[in-house]
Amino acid sequence: MNKLNYEKTIGKWNMIEIQCCGPTDKNPFADFWIRGVFNGKNEKAAVDGFYDGDGIYCVRFMPSFEGEYKFTLSSNFPMPEDHGAFTVTRQEEGNHGPVRVQNTYHFAYEDGSPYYSIGTTCYVWHLQADRLIEQTLQNLSEFAFNKIRFCIFPKHYAYNLGEPREYPYEGRPMDSGILTVDNFYEYDGHAKGNQWDFFRFNPAYFRHIEKCIVRLQKLGIEADLILMHPYDRWGFSCMDDAADDFYLNYILARFSAYRNVWWSLANEYDLMKDKNYQNWEHYADLICRKDPYSHLRSIHNCVHFYDHTRPWITHCSIQRQDIYKSSEMVQEWRGRYKKPVVLDEIMYEGNIQYGWGNISAQEMVRRFWEATCRGGYAGHGETYLNSQDILWWSHGGKLLGESHKRFRFLHEIVCETPGTGLKLYERSSWDEVCAVPEQIGKENQYYLFYYSFMQPAFREFDMKNEEEYEVTIIDTWEMTTTKAGRKKGKFIVELPGKPYIAVQLKRAEQR
Amino acid sequence: MNKLNYEKTIGKWNMIEIQCCGPTDKNPFADFWIRGVFNGKNEKAAVDGFYDGDGIYCVRFMPSFEGEYKFTLSSNFPMPEDHGAFTVTRQEEGNHGPVRVQNTYHFAYEDGSPYYSIGTTCYVWHLQADRLIEQTLQNLSEFAFNKIRFCIFPKHYAYNLGEPREYPYEGRPMDSGILTVDNFYEYDGHAKGNQWDFFRFNPAYFRHIEKCIVRLQKLGIEADLILMHPYDRWGFSCMDDAADDFYLNYILARFSAYRNVWWSLANEYDLMKDKNYQNWEHYADLICRKDPYSHLRSIHNCVHFYDHTRPWITHCSIQRQDIYKSSEMVQEWRGRYKKPVVLDEIMYEGNIQYGWGNISAQEMVRRFWEATCRGGYAGHGETYLNSQDILWWSHGGKLLGESHKRFRFLHEIVCETPGTGLKLYERSSWDEVCAVPEQIGKENQYYLFYYSFMQPAFREFDMKNEEEYEVTIIDTWEMTTTKAGRKKGKFIVELPGKPYIAVQLKRAEQR
Known part of the structure; x- marks a missing residue:
């Protein structure tokens, strides 16, 4: 390997590795070093490389943007080349980044x-x-x-x-x-x-x-x-x-x-x-x-x-x-x-x-x-x-x-939570865990009540708003969901009277 | 009823009631009162009486000792008699007192x-x-x-x-x-x-x-x-x-x-x-x-x-x-x-x-x-x-x-606890509840380990003393006890690997 070895095209959020031959004498881990600086339109990063054995030194980089990148290397040993370029393409399906x-x-x-x-x-x-x-x-x-x-x-x-x-x-x-x-x-x-x-x-x-x-x-x-x-x-x-x-x-x-x-x-x-x-x-x-x-x-x-x-x-x-x-x-x-x-x-x-x-x-x-x-x-x-x-x-x-x-x-x-993530609803009753969307403005779209080890045979709800909700009874252990109709205001939901039950209220589509 | 009405003999820790006729005019609950003083060899007590309706006033007492008791009554209405006596006998079987x-x-x-x-x-x-x-x-x-x-x-x-x-x-x-x-x-x-x-x-x-x-x-x-x-x-x-x-x-x-x-x-x-x-x-x-x-x-x-x-x-x-x-x-x-x-x-x-x-x-x-x-x-x-x-x-x-x-x-x-009552052993491991007798000097006679909702398939014991113990595995839910032999020092007890299990160690009889 007389030149730098690397892929000329990689997908975003994938790793590019620049390989370079180097010395194997002394202690290559401690006595030699290699570094890289990567430059794209939207980012610039300086990274340390490392010795990977067998006379190979590597510098790795993960681009976070699509487009053309250039890099320059530096080291305390002679390199065949000290720069290069590659293209970052759209990430492959299923790659959502870090x-x-x-x-x-x-x-x-x-x-x-x-x-x-x-x-x-x-x-x-x-x-x-x-x-x-x-x-x-x-x-x-x-x-x-x-x-x-x-x-x-x-x-x-x-x-x-x-x-x-x-x-x-x-x-x-x-x-x-x-x-x-x-x-x-x-x-x-x-x-x-x-x-x-x-x-x-x-x-x-x-x-x-x-x-x-x-x-x-x-x-x-x-x-x-x-x-x-x-x-x-x-x-x-x-x-x-x-x-x-x-x-x-x-x-x-x-x-x-x-x-x-x-x-x-x-x-x-x-x-x-x-x-x-x-x-x-x-x-x-x-x-x-x-x-x-x-x-x-x-x-x-x-x-x-x-x-x-x-x-x-x-x-x-x-x-x-x-x-x-x-x-x-x-x-x-x-x-x-x-x-x-x-x-x-x-x-x-x-x-x-x-x-x-x-x-x-x-x-x-x-x-x-x-x-x-x-x-x-x-x-x-x-x-x-x-x-x-x-x-x-x-x-x-x-x-x-x-x-x-x-x-x-x-x-x-x-x-199914609107927005990103749940939080405890501050008006949860002491004997339930009521989760609502974390995101402000999404609160009254979605409620998830969890009864833990308790085993109510029914629960009373008072939604205190004008919305209509699709009610679903969730058995978290048996992994079943049972539709319990659309409800609004004050209503009762019959439950199985066993532990590990949740009730989901999802705002019904406007008709 | 022209005289005081009461039992002449009662068992210890039972109630004696002295009944006395009295006025029914005005408000008998509020306007009249009756009191008693009870005297035995070992105790003396003053108690309030009360109106029980139908012209009957009562004074009640519970003696705590056997033997002869005298009592005197006082009231703000005329009574047929104002004193009496009774004998307190040994309590009946099953009566252990307060x-x-x-x-x-x-x-x-x-x-x-x-x-x-x-x-x-x-x-x-x-x-x-x-x-x-x-x-x-x-x-x-x-x-x-x-x-x-x-x-x-x-x-x-x-x-x-x-x-x-x-x-x-x-x-x-x-x-x-x-x-x-x-x-x-x-x-x-x-x-x-x-x-x-x-x-x-x-x-x-x-x-x-x-x-x-x-x-x-x-x-x-x-x-x-x-x-x-x-x-x-x-x-x-x-x-x-x-x-x-x-x-x-x-x-x-x-x-x-x-x-x-x-x-x-x-x-x-x-x-x-x-x-x-x-x-x-x-x-x-x-x-x-x-x-x-x-x-x-x-x-x-x-x-x-x-x-x-x-x-x-x-x-x-x-x-x-x-x-x-x-x-x-x-x-x-x-x-x-x-x-x-x-x-x-x-x-x-x-x-x-x-x-x-x-x-x-x-x-x-x-x-x-x-x-x-x-x-x-x-x-x-x-x-x-x-x-x-x-x-x-x-x-x-x-x-x-x-x-x-x-x-x-x-x-x-x-x-089965020696002495009266259990307490948490201060050397309980964080993942068990080990109970020992409350009473000082009884500690190493008896241990009751409880594993709550945990479900170990075995536990290691290190008794750190020279005693031999009878080991019993207790299923607190199924209500079964299973003898697991006599053990001393460091030993292992195999358990059912399900929740609600206890292990009892009772010091073996000296042979």
Whole structure:
């Protein structure tokens, strides 16, 4: 390869990669650098490149506009060429661009299509064997998920004592043969026996993750990438400042140009005893500077929330702080943070020994509806014991539960909301959750009443306006909708007298 | 009747009534009075008597000790005799005396037997037709209830538009024929058309209540008498200060000597807009002075708790303040008030339109277990729609639900607690409710782990002591117990992986 290698035409919000041959001596990750400046009519961006192994240096870019682009490269090694041009065409169907915050509390794709998050968590699904990865993707696509949370680094925890398919660095891990279900928790990032060069990446590791990100992208699924996490025995959770920055710069150079990437600075940041507030703020600053596309950014707690008012945080990524009230807190957090509230962990459907991993499918679906009707977004996860010890929450695989089958139904109902997103109606009665459109002016077009675990056999409505509404009774568990006619003013709706029922009122078409 | 009329021998903790003829002119309720002083070896008490109609004046007393008692009467009218004597014998079987606070957070009968409250609410069951009253008593006795909350005054509310079987005062009520399900809430205690003499009682009304109290007593059921409440169209909720005192004095003179009476100053005191803090404190003072037996006293909230730290309050009578967390708050309230916590309303099993009356049987039973394991006491109620509009919560009748069938099972398990009562173990894991005996020194004899809506397929235990325990798996919904052998130290217990499971560890007998 004597010249720069890249596509001359790409679709908007796709990634263009400029490949360039370069030196393989010394430490190519640390001792050589390459950068690019991209110029279109509507945008200009400077990005860092990275070393991808085998003497190949790459610079990546995601154009946000159609038209002609030029780029110039710079590096501290001789290049065959230092500039080029390409054409950005209209994006392919189904490509709506990156997800952005819209309407303060909600999300939309950059093309304006609403994005109602139905998330799940499979922490290290991408570090499993190919067959399992395919099964995960199959399951993700079959159900309504449009976001998945997963870690860049491998996971060490109960049900996670095996080794990942490969490692992010050159070197070798501690002997995991000594681990048992009884002693694993004695090993953390400070465990002896790991030998890594934190300044020499294993590019294959990251190329594999990119393959996974692209697979998700094709399925319309956002990749909520967890950059750091505490469940570690390899030492990746307690690298020094220089290694952390080196890592984050590499991640940013490699992954930023994928439109479906979100940055989750950490899973359970508050369990990472080697990191402090200054560290997190420094990482955030680095991400803000090095990601020219401003992908969504957050940081997930175990016990204590990070200060979600920080300007770099685009949305709250919340782990419930109370067993009994999780999604029910959404409006409080909306009020406090004035940002979208994403409940990435509300306890998982399953039956393992840990309380965070053994709620019923009914309770999971209930928490999704509670969150949705209060103008937030819940996240799924699944932890059912099985003979293979393959738990969706960590490994992906096949969904064994019941809650995930109910999310497409929920999603379709939310998609009927006029404007973007729901919020709790301030005149909700104490014994109902009444959701109305977030958007001002749309309030009396649409109401969604949710009765949670309550089981009224009828409810009285007093709409206090002159509109006529189409009434639909929704069984959120059985996924049925039953038309109950057109009503106005004061009226009664007979209900099945069982839990998990909602009533939708949609303003009738003018006749 | 020319002499005093009374039994010469009664059992301890039973009521002796001294009847005396007196004037019938003027207003016998207001213009004449009678009092008694009772003297035994171990106690002396002064009590007010009352006019019972038909020229009969009564003085009542409940002796708390065996042996000889003398009494002297005084009055402002001529009496045939003014003193007498009687013998108090050992109480009959099943009579354990009044319920007292024990161990700060719990209850016991005066004879020391533990009293684990399983309460229900039937606000005006006693004001229904005889047949319905008999059915209520039949249902109460069949299930495990040992406390019932009900009102002295009739109730006006949805499903309660009819007239009571009789009235507490001479006079006549407003025309209730004008009431409909749509307009009833416009009528309160200030409604026009009621004509009562608040200084002339209808003794038959109170004699009937006493019959009901005695029927409950024979079934071992405490009568938690609600002295005032807001759901009124007759004006009984907004009498003036003199009439309130007149009423309370009459109640105290008539009812105090029944051992199974508790005083609930009000249901939902905070909805009684005509009463203020000074009123409630005044009533409490009156009750403390005029009830020589110190029956249990509390006051029940709608939204805002009364200040349960007030010394006259013997226990908290709580209506849940949050839909999602009710019993789960017990340890917080125990800590705040240092008194027994009785959750008299945690929402009722049923399917009516109101959120307080439409939880499932499963949720009701769950709330009972949560309360119990945290060292509190939950209360039941039932509100199922039916063709007769007879709802247990108000009218009594026949229980239609499923939760009540599970309380005897719970009660039997609580009765196995060493000492009196349970409390939350301070080393409970965040994802379980571990109850231990309240009593110091009994902690490591007994543990009751409850998993609520969680559904672990197994749990790991680490008892951190050398004791051996009998392990029993309890399905709180199916009411099954399954022995799981003797275990010590660290061990695993396999569980059914469904909600509402508990595990009991009982120290094994020394071999």
